[in-house]
Amino acid sequence: MSQSQIVLSARNLSREIEGPGGTLSILSDVNFEVARGESVAIVGASGSGKTTLLGLLAGLDLPTAGQVFLEDEELTRLDEDGRARVRAQSVGFVFQQFHLMPALTALENVMLPVELAEEPQARARAQEILRRVGLAERMDHYPRQLSGGEQQRVAIARAFATDPSVLFADEPTGNLDSRTGEQIAELLFELNEQQGTTLVLVTHDHTLAQHCDRVLALEYGQLVSRSGSVETYAGT
């Protein structure tokens, strides 16, 4: 894999929390790289540090040590606004709890990242992608008027609207029933394929993980080797 194809890399990433009982290490010394177009699943028990890791990779939080590179930018050296700019240009994010803006309609929610990235034709693009996730009829509805599955579709449309190079998804099906979850997963992979996005997916769901090119396992804040059909990747 040539260097230019590496779109995301974590180096010696650690995150510690100052708690009442002293310092608590949530992530320690995590190293890995993700190539452009690759899809990676991060699995692990609840509390193993998956959300923390994803947050650090997307620049939603800062590590106590280590570096994150995203599209050749060293996220960990940028300030809050710098990271916001990178997110606006290159990152999409899908949450387990959807996290739509309740004050905005589905369409306005999807337009939001396009406008924040100051890209043209926000409305047309948002309409187009909402149509692709099957919500052509519900564009002017507010989140509270939509079901869980529909809300997650809007969230996915919103994540893909800016054509991000990396899409992060934190247990995107975790709050949905299994039938709806499957549909959402399908949609996610479909869009990922169509747009050639790099996908970093946190999940409990083994079938979902199997869909990915690679599976990383976290245990007590550390990447561990995993037996099975999937190759484990640690360090460079």
Next chain:
Amino acid sequence: MQTLRFAIRQLRREWSAGELRAMSGAILIATAALVAVNAFSDRMQRALERNASELLGADIVVVGSGPPPGDWLARAQTEGIRTARTVQFPSVIITGEVTQLVGVKAVSNDYPLRGELRIADAPYAEDRATDQIPAPGTVWLDPRALGTLGLEVGDTVQLGEASFLISQVLSYEPDRGGGFITLAPRLMMHMDDLKTAALLGPGSRVRHRLLLAAGENELDAFVDWLRPQLERGQELQTVRGAQREISSALDDANRYLGLAALTAVILGGIAMAIAAHRFALRHRDAVAILRCLGASQWTATGVYTLEVLMLGLIAAVAGSGLGYLAQEVLARLLTDMVPADLPAPGWMPGLVGIAAGVVTLGGFVLPPLLRLRHTPPVRVLNRTLGAAPRSGMLSYLAAIAAVIALSGWIVRDAVLVAYVFGGVIATALILSLGSWLLIRLLRPLTKRVGVSWRFGLASIVRRAGGSTIQVAGLGLGLLMIFLLAVVRNDLLDGWRRTLPPDAPNFFVINIQPDQVDGVRDWLADRGLESTAIYPMSRGRITHINDAEPDTDDYPAGWARRRLEGETNLSWAETLPAANRIIEGEWWEADTNTTQISLARGFAEPLRLKLGDKLRLAIADQVFSGEVTSIREVDWDSFQVNFAILLSVTDIEQAPRTYVTSFHLDRSDSPNLAGLARAFPGIAIFDIDVFLDRVRDIIDRVSRAVEFVFLFTLLAGLLVMYATLQSTRDERSFETAVLKTLGASRARLRMGFLGEFATLGFLAGLLAALAATGIGWILATRVYDIPFSFSPELWVLGPLAGSIGVALAALLGGRAVLESTPLATLRRH
């Protein structure tokens, strides 16, 4: 004990959450406003009581338009009653080219019988008590007059036909009376100089007072002897009566201050209710879990109730302290208008204020907290159960009733309280409706603006309920401030504007009949066009159709006072300008019967009609005549006007003076000193000086009221803060999501600013609208002057609203803007 300790610990932990801050802020401000106003009026009241015996400078005073009969004085002397006399009238002093209207008080040797005069060697220098009165040939002058005339102690002034040495500055006289405000500065002189100065002619406007002081028994006997001899126009004044008069002037002032304080209390209550509601919402889960673990309803909620009550008590005590500071500011703002030596404030207003704060807290905060008890334990399994504690309006009714009752007790004016609460509630409803409408109008706008603004506007629209309360609460606070600005400037200016530019601005009164021709010539020689010189006197209606009117038949107040007291009257051959006959006919110029013409506003309350026969007592003369016409009088014309006009038939028998008015251009450097010198005894009123004095008084009073309204505005901001707090979680969540989507802080700040600037703008706009509306009602309905629209209010109002609120919100929103998104999102 356990619970108490837990509550204290809890208090410290939750302080940062905001609701507790909003609640304690509201109690602080409400208590401070109440205590400030209450402590101030308490001080005034006690000053009044302490000086009660001094109010008259005597125990009893007989007032009349002529000197007391000699046998009264003789009788008093034999009974061992001390006596003194004063004579009061307006006049002018002349120094060089300058004249100054003064209220002259000529006093006899033993004056005052109660209390003491205070004098100083220079204006506003340290003063001292004295038992002297001005020696003959000298006068004592009010510091204000010395200031305006540029005079010092040791200078001389001309008064009437004589010159007087200014020997002292008069800083205090016990029986100044007339509330605490006098329009003309005081000049005090020795009674014996009255003749020398030849100031008084027959018919001059003079009040003679006979002051009496003695032990209670002697006085009672004397009063019993005196009372039957009193004639109409002579009045017996007691300390109690004087006290009542001054209290009623005080009550008027306190009424405005009370109004401001009550509004602050209401707004504070609203802020408390909003904060308490959210406080209860946030603690539902904890209560459900505690109950699940077996805690009783009281144990589960007692901690929170105790916590809030403790906090409320602390805040009320602090607010009470703040109130004491504020009342001192009030006293300073009103210097010159309140007695210089106000007693220190008592502790009662403070205690009452604390009680009021706690009652307000109980009324508005306890209902949602107590409902928290009913949180079902099963909520632990399903959070949708036992959803929002209903904010049941009914439970607040009790609170509102309690606050109203309490306010009524504090302000001691049930009508005012009803009026204020009614007014505030009605205005709040109108403001709410207005903001709701405006917020609806914003909705289509959200599609047309940039992403940051769109988000801000969308937030307002989505939280329409909360936004409405914010806008209405803030608008109410701003309204109070604007209203004062409108009332003060527009009404006063409006009144000034009604005067034609060449309206008479000088009035000359106390012209003796033998001076009339001279004054007319003097004015004509200087090209001053005098309107006319009118005879003038004061008379009382003693009989209506040959029967003495029974004053009890008339409503108390103006009508009764007119029958008991004297009214200005005049004689005329032709109908004066600014008068119009609406009933009957004006008399022939050469009529030889005595005919009477009445102003409509005078005739109606006294139920006088055409054909009524009136008997009038003018000094010691009696005049009878028939009412042959009713006039409509334009009182605003600033011409000399009279309620009662008589045909000139037997004018020569009537004691009278003359009055005239003229317009003098100020640039003409008026030499009215010459007029005053040429005609001793006349008094010259400069209307502009008078208006300036009135304006000065209004300015000071409204500054004091404004100061109290500051609390109202703060309470309005607290409503804003409380509603802001109630959406804080939502807001920080939205900010985190926006950051995740790549929004920079500058962007977020813009959205934030957009939202709050818009809220402030709406509040300012509504407040300007309401202030204009109320100003219009006051102008046209109450004061009857043309309404003047002030455009600057419409610019400044919304501008001040949006800038103020946006800045406040930015300060409050900083923490949200700076935190990392992941930490925030985890909490949701």
